[in-house]
Structures are given as C-alpha cells and as structure tokens.
Amino acid sequence: MQTSRSANRTSLRAGGPPLPSGTEARAERHMDACDEWVRDLWPDLPAPSQWCRPLHPRTRENYSAALVRFFDWCEVKGLHPTQVTDAQAAIWVDELEPLTPRVVRLSNSTVNGLMTGVSSWYWWLIDRGHATANPLWGVARCAPPDEIATVRATREHKAMLLEQALRYRGGSAARNAAMLALVMVHGMRPGDVLGCELRQYTYREGRRALAPVAKRGSKRTRLLADLVVELIDEWLRQRARMEGREVGELEGLLFPTSTGRPVASSDFRRYVTVLTRRAGIREKLNPRSCRHGYVVDSRDLGFTLEEVGASVGHKDPQRTTVVYDRTALRARREPGITLGRALVEDHRMMREAAKLAHDEGEKT
Template sequence: MLRSDVPVLSRAAGRPALPSGPMDFTEAWLRNRRLSEHTRDAYRRDVAGWLAWCGGRELDPLRASFLDVNAYARELEATLGPRTGRPLTPATVARKLSALSSWYEFLVKLRAIDGNPVSGADRPRLDRDHSATVGLTPEEVDALLAAAEAETGPAAARNRAAIALLADLGLRVGELVSLDLNDLGAERGHRSVRFVGKGGRPRRRALTPGTAYAVDAYLAARAAAEGVDVERLTGPLLATATGARLDRHSVFRLVRRLAQVAGIPAAAKLSPHSLRHAFATTARAEGVPLEDVQDAMGHADPRTTRRYDRDRHNLDRDPAYVIWAARARRRG
C-alpha cells in the first residue's frame, strides 16, 4: 500500500507513468527522506537541472539510459560555475549524479521504472585525499576569533557567537544557520546543542565554555534589545535585526570580512567550511582519536574525516616515532 503523500502510479499500456509530472515525485522522494532543508533544496535543484536537460532534448526521463546520463555528466563537467567562472569540480558533478541516482532508486521502488540509469553511468573519479577548501592554521583561527571579539555594533555579539560555533564545533554552515533557540540544552553537566546533520541524522554536540559564553552574551543582548527575558526569546538561534534567520550567504561574507580584518592572506578564498577543516586538523594534531573526530563531524566514512585533516602527512606524526619511543622505554 502506497503512502498518501506519494503520487499514484498509472499503469496504462503496461508501463507506469508520471501523470502529475516528475517534480511531484521529487517532492514525494524528498518527504520520504530525513534531510535538512538546505539539502532538500540542493537535491531539488539537482533533479530539476536533469529534468530541464531532458526537456531540452525531448527525452522522457523515465526512458533515459546510462548513455543519456553520461552525456549529461560530460556536459556538467564543461559547465562554468556562476560564482567561480571555472568548470564544475568533479565533486560537484558527482554530488549531482548521486542525488539523481537516489531519485531514480525511489522510482524503481515505486515500480515506475525497471532500473536506475545512473547506476551504469560513468561518474567522475574523486580523489578522497584532496579537498579544494582553503584551510586555516590554529593561529589564523585565533586571529579570526580575535577580530570577532574586537567588533562593535548591534550585530557584533551575534557574529562572535556564530564564529565561535564554527571554530569550536566545526559545524557545517547549513547546520549553523538551521539552529533554533530550543535546540540549546544541558546534558549531564554539559551545555549542549542538538540539530539535524547531513543525511538527516540527529546530532548533539557539547558547547565549550568559550562558545557557551559567546552564545549567552549574544542572547542577553538580543533579549535586552527586544525588551524581554532571555527565556522568552523564540525562533532561530542566529537572527537578523528583523528576527529572520541568518542565512548561509551572510555567514560566508562574515568569515571573509573578519579574515580580511585579521590579515589572513587567503581571506578572499575562505569559507565557513575552512573553519570545519581547521577543527579536524587541530583536533587530530592535539591527539584526539580519529573515531572521536569522525563522530564529532558527523562523517559516515573515516576517509572523509582524514581528508579534512590537513596535517595528516606531517612526518612529526609518523607512528614510527611512537614505536621507537616505546622500544626505548622497554630497554630502559
């Protein structure tokens, strides 16, 4: 029995059809998955891009083959990004095809099609040991936090809280801006925050004393501006002057502006994700086990966490030194 929010399939002429249009199935597919709103929007754009490509060639998406998907992928690889002016990266193309594959798998489960055409397509090869994100050294993160601390003005306290959450927790920008006030809490003596991570997985993280202080100072200032007690504040954790949710583009601009103030050379190329990379690198350099960093970052695959660790090839961390030191201790 199909769920009521899934469009009904027509089996006229012995083959299922999409009487209401493919985008209706897209919405049913998205409702069927635990995803953040940002991820839903990205997947929706990915599928819409494929459907537009099919429409321009009068190709029925239900009859597309892996050859059609290959042609689409090669065209994507030659497409210039609107912001960078450079061809889309293999990771971007792979992500678009991954979303498309999931969409088709949903149609297979509903028996709208016999097979997934993306499964046989030639997807871009990804270097799991490489990331295009510009990283930050611990000293540069300190300088960024200092620049935020030195700011004045009505948005200064909010900006300090945002940068502290990015630096100390290594949150994704989508996770940061999706936080609501009721996501804050306390568990076994820890100040904490709960949110939905990538893949729709519920997550919880501890707030460091410094981050908790920055968040409390911001909420106190916000409550005073609204003329209410902190406990009566509602809505998004990070809000604009009008009470709207702070968006990811504002956070991008904030990181780059503060980096420029801090004198960081790569300021124009930084992003909130740079702080996420710095979190992983510093945690590993300070001896935090890989599995703990992986859990903190919400990675399903430890290889992803290793890619974030910019210092992983540093010979100072070669385990040969640990083995040698242990042997030396045994010999007394």
Template sequence: MLRPEFPVLSRGAARPALPDGGSGDFTEAWLRNRRLSEHTRDAYRRDVAGWLAWCAAGELDPLRVNFLDVNSYGRELEGATAARSGRPLSPATVARKLSALSSWYDFLVKLRAVEANPVSGADRPHVDRDHSATVGLTPEEVDALLAATEAETGPAAARNRAAVALLADLGLRVGELVSLNVTDLGAERGHRSVRFVGKGGKPRRRALTPSTAYAVDAYLAERAAAQQVAVPELAGPLLVTATGARLDRHSVFRLVRRLARTAGIPAWAQLSPHSLRHAFATTARAEGVPLEDVQDAMGHADPRTTRRYDRDRHNLDRDPAYVIWAARARRRG
C-alpha cells in the first residue's frame, strides 16, 4: 500500500512535487508491483535515484517535467562515464535507464499522480538488436575453461567446478546461478533437474547433464562431510562461501576471469559469466538445436534475443542456400 503522502490527482488538480523522503517509498511500491530479480530491482532503484538527483540539481519537479527534460537527461547520460570501468555509458545502458524511468512514470500515470508519461515522447538511443557487447567464447575456449576448473585443488575447488558446470552446460544467468538452493535440485522422469525462478519471475526447470550432475553431487558430498551430516540434511543456498554465506555474483565474475586467465584465454579480462551463456547459445545452434528449443532453454521471451546470443549466426557455413542446393542435387540423382 502507498502511504497517504503520495499524491493522487483528481481532474483539474495541480500536480504536486514528490514529497521529501517519499520517493524511496514510492519507488519500492513500484518495484513490488513488478516481477523482477533482486539484481534488476537494485539497478532500477539506482536508475530512478539518478533521475531524481538530476531533477533536484536542476530544480525540476519530477511530476512536472516533459519529454524535453528527459531528452536533456538522456544526452547527459550519453556523455557520462561508468563509475567502475571509466568508459562512456553504452547506448544499451542509457536505453535501459530510460526504460526504467518510463516504467516508473507508467506507474505514476496509473495512480493519476501525473497526466502522461514524459519518457514516452523522448528520443531514446538506438540499440542494435543484432549486437551484444558481451565477449563470447569458442567451444574450444569453454573446454579449456572447464579443464582449468577440473585441475583446481583446494577447499573451494569442488564448489567452483559445480558453478562453472552449471554456467557452461545450462547457460544460466549469473543471478539464476547464485539464487539456487539445495532444495531446487530434483529428479523428473529419469532426468536430474533443477528448478529456479528466471527473469521476469517465471518458474523455470532445466535438466542437468551427467557431468554437471556429477560435479554438483561431488560438491554436496564434500560439503556434507565437512559439516558431518548426510547430503539430504543439507539446506540453504546451493553454492556457499567458506563461512556458509550464499556465493554472490561478484565472486562468480572473479572466478570466471581467474580461470580464463589460467586457461590462457586471450580475452580473459573482458569475460563474464554471461560469456558462457552466449557460448551455450552459439554452440547449441551450431550443433543443430532448433532456435525455439534454445529460446526455451534460455528463458527468452523474444527469439530475436536468442539470435543475438548466437555468435555464429552469420557464418556462411550455415547459409541455407547450401541446404537448398544439396536437396536439388539429391533430386537430380
């Protein structure tokens, strides 16, 4: 429920400014109204907070701005640099920030706190749907990464093997990986499986390959032995730190880059867990898996997103002209 201080308009009423200290509560109400991962919620909180800070600096009332103000904000974002990398914000990042604001204002419109969404008429940057900034991996590089993981020793080696196997064989998002719990593991019709909540709050289930199941079982057996309990007694997060806390996404990022460096992969410093997700899509399509099956496995709502992940989609070896020619040659006998 929204607190009384949040404005709701009657027809003809003036639009009041957001109350001091109230925008955070309002943003939380908006986020609770959407099915989002915690990572996406955090990003959207930062996006709205950045906009409100910009409005405050320019002495603008967020409830009285128009598309020209949003355009000015967008142009400033395009000239800004990311705090972590020091590089200019990409068009995709700017578009995502404006998309978050648009959703925020749509929520305000539904509550009649504003008459119209000022972002809807703004000039958003063009994002090439056929391009992704994620650095990909070849199948041979994935093999090398897995080999480096297998060669690891030490107290975290078994956990790391399970984490990388889940990323490589299932193409999970890093947020999906770190959110897994022990109780998400199961079996269905002879398949080892894992259930989780994917992007958009959608329940998902995937099959574990034999090698991934082996890596997960070995890790859980080692963890149970260390705790002096039976494996079925384990509970909580699937992947944990030495202190028993849930492994976080930043640790997985560092793990992938460290292993890639050990494996001798040239672009190791630019890799991320998402690189393994791209490799999953590319390899699946190259091996003849239908686009719709890859789309379902990755949890994409739009097949165009799946195609963008397929780094080999423009390879002339896959030109359908060859298939047509071969069929004609067979007919001619």
C-alpha cells in the first residue's frame, strides 16, 4: 500500500501504531487525519470535523473511519473528492478490503456502513455549496443479509447466564450483571449500554426508566423491568460505597470502570464468554446474542414486528427485524432436522422388522 504523506494518517492503516482506546479517542484521531488531508490536498473544502463532531460518538467514529478510507483512496488515485464520479465511487467500493489479515472479507453491512458515512459527508458539502453531486448516490448498496450470523441466546441460555452473573464475584460483578440484564431483558445495543450516563437513569410514569442516546443520535425512553432496576440499584449502591459518596452524589457514566471511562466492548464480550463457559453452554454467545434472543422471544410472545423493531431501535423493521424473524423460523423449520428424526425412526422400524423376521425364522 502506498505510504501516506502524513505520519498521523499512516498510523490509521493496518500495521501502524495502535489507536488510543475508546470511541472518542478513535473518532478524534480519524477527524484529525481527515482535517489534515483537506488542509494539505484540498484546501478549498471545509474541515470534515465540522461535519463529524456534532454526531453521536459511535456514529462519529464510524463515519470518520469511512472518510479516512475514502480520502486515502482519493490521494492514491490523485482525485479531488468533489470530482469523483459515480463510476469511480463504485470502484472505491469494489476495492474496499479489511484492514486486518484476520478478516477475509468485509461483510455487506460493513461496506454499506462505509458508503453511508462517505455519502453523509457529501450531502453535508452539497448543503453548504461545496459540491454539486453525491457520487455514492448512484452506487448500489450491497444486499442485506438473508439471516443473522450471530448465534441466538434462547430463554434457557439467558436464564443460565443470569444465574452465573449473580454468582460472579469481584468488584465489577454487580456492574456487569446490570449491563447484561439491559441487553437480555430490553434488547439494548451493547454499545448503547456501555455509553449510558447516570443522568439518563430517571423516572417515567412512576417507574424507573433509561433514556440513552442510541444509534443515529436517536433517543428512546425505556421503562425498566423490576429485575433490571434491582441490579442497577445494587451496582449504584456498591459504587457509592467504593467512592465514599452517597448514591445521589454520583455522576458521569452509569457503568464506568475504576478510572471513570466506559467499559471496553471487548471486555464486555469476554465477560459473556466467561459466563457462557461457566454455564456449560456449547454455543459461542456474545452480547449481541442476547439482543438477537430478545427480538425472537418478543415475537414469540405476540408483539408485532413494528413494536419489536421500535423497541430495539431498528430504523426499518420491515428490512431489519424481519431478518431476525426469518433466521429463527428457519432454525425451527429446518427440513433436515425433521428428516433426520424420520430417518432414525425408519431405521429403528427396519431393525425391529428384521429382528421380528429373524425370530419368526428361528421358531419355524
């Protein structure tokens, strides 16, 4: 890969020094790199950080990372972003590759996410008169997945995980159990749970509620189940004791680490992996497995597709939530399962018939 003109930009590529931990730090690093590209190569354009900074932190990280990839490609090809055509944008999409050798290919959803990030930047330029067209507008998006690859956590799985979470020992046990309960019981995105702030834990209609800022900056207030409230309150009491304060004096994140920073998503996944192993569950579960299970279990309880889609924050339930439905239905109505059972039964009857014939032959 061609070496970038900036050491800061080079470090964002595979093989460069590791990025600072945390969503905010990665987003800042990406925005700094994009601003430097514009200053060095396209000074007629406004700094991309002006577009990116007002966005939600996770959206900011993803969109700025997409722009880093696009600016890198434009520099290599010697193209000004406002002069990129639809055909050239399609070539960029076709040439997208994973940044780490462990990943064989980018998923369709990842490619679509990168396209959405760059497209958002172009619309921002058009609104301010710096561009006349969005080249990504004419590029077809990748087909959505036909089913969810994430293993679903069944109701039995979730009961087993809860039992292990309550048995878990350590300073972070209460915090982690409360985070897991929010994903299992309310289907929240794991990233939204990690970023919840204490001021968002409030009351609505006489019940405890949580109103985090979610994907695309949307906000939806959730009335919390009693189990979840008990676990969160237990964590807050424990945290207050550790900090030597009253619960009402606590501030900042709802589930911070000992340093006050958000829990890393990798640590949350590792926690669920440990619980899965301790519970003796054979499937490889992760936090998103619990969210997947929430969607399927809610549908089984009779909630409509629109109700479930709205509760988990799917922008288009007909395109997203229905995929969860289809995945669960196929797993339950897999012809091979029924045929396998029929084969076992046919084989059993054949052996019984053969034994009966053998016994009749011996009698005669």
